[in-house]
Amino acid sequence: DQQVKQNSPSLSVQEGRISILNCDYTNSMFDYFLWYKKYPAEGPTFLISISSIKDKNEDGRFTVFLNKSAKHLSLHIVPSQPGDSAVYFCAAGGSNYKLTFGKGTLLTVNP
Amino acid sequence: DAGITQSPRHKVTETGTPVTLRCHQTENHRYMYWYRQDPGHGLRLIHYSYGVKDTDKGEVSDGYSVSRSKTEDFLLTLESATSSQTSVYFCAISVTGLDRTDTQYFGPGTRLTVL
Numbered sequence: 188d189q190q191v192k193q194n195s196p197s198l199s200v201q202e203g204r205i206s207i208l209n210c211d212y213t214n215s216m217f218d219y220f221l222w223y224k225k226y227p228a229e230g231p232t233f234l235i236s237i238s239s240i241k242d243k244n245e246d247g248r249f250t251v252f253l254n255k256s257a258k259h260l261s262l263h264i265v266p267s268q269p270g271d272s273a274v275y276f277c278a279a280g281g282s283n284y285k286l287t288f289g290k291g292t293l294l295t296v297n298p
Numbered sequence: 299d300a301g302i303t304q305s306p307r308h309k310v311t312e313t314g315t316p317v318t319l320r321c322h323q324t325e326n327h328r329y330m331y332w333y334r335q336d337p338g339h340g341l342r343l344i345h346y347s348y349g350v351k352d353t354d355k356g357e358v359s360d361g362y363s364v365s366r367s368k369t370e371d372f373l374l375t376l377e378s379a380t381s382s383q384t385s386v387y388f389c390a391i392s393v394t395g396l397d398r399t400d401t402q403y404f405g406p407g408t409r410l411t412v413l
Contacts, residue, residue, distance in 0.1 A: 193340075218398075218399075219397075219398075219399040219400075221399070221401060221402075223404075228407075229406060229407070230302075230388050230404035230405050230406050230407050231341070231388070231404045232404070233401055233402070233403060236395075236397075236399050236401060238397050238398070238399055276340060276341060278341075278402075280399065280400055284329050284346075284348065284392055284400055285331075285343060285346065285356075286343075286400075286402055288340045288341040288342075289340055290338060290339060290340035291340050
């Protein structure tokens with residue numbers, strides 16, 4: 188049973204517009220959540236995280252929103268750039284030093 | 299860059315042969331992880347280590363073993379490789395932040411093909 192779900196395998200947006208990537212989770216014991224970006228033939232790169240005690244965290248063009256009651260988080264990228272085209276993984280962690288990953292969403296930003 | 303290297307970066311082997319992948323870190327992190335990435339499955343944890351000689355299984359550990367005799371090295375062994383183990387393998391380390399979140403940083407990956 189998937190504890191972390193990314194229901195959209197792919198997303199296409201125009202350069203300069205907002206990209207919104209979504210993630211749902213089922214385990215209410217998760218303490219924090221992270222987003223990773225992955226280019227082909229490279230390892231995943233950490234983007235941004237959020238603790239369960241917060242509902243928003245921002246870093247430059249990237250903002251993560253957490254809705255604990257809905258067990259939902261989203262990553263907003265504004266404005267989107269062609270270099271943002273990559274696979275984005277949502278991950279969730281707790282007290283056991285392990286992360287559970289979603290299956291990823293392929294974002295394509297069109298010039 | 300968390301100072302993680304993986305070797306080899308690419309390997310082609312035949313079914314039934316043993317294979318060992320190496321992960322090396324330079325920053326003395328306690329926790330190390332091995333994942334595999336496959337289309338449609340995301341990143342799945344194979345094994346992890348919480349110290350020298352301290353390891354535990356992840357969700358897809360069958361057919362894999364690990365060893366950690368030094369803090370800096372974490373080895374993943376396929377005792378008898380099968381075609382289902384064709385994948386991209388990533389090593390990671392964990393860093394605890396001031397907000398108590400544990401962020402994992404990944405190596406560049408090893409692409410393994412089992413014929």
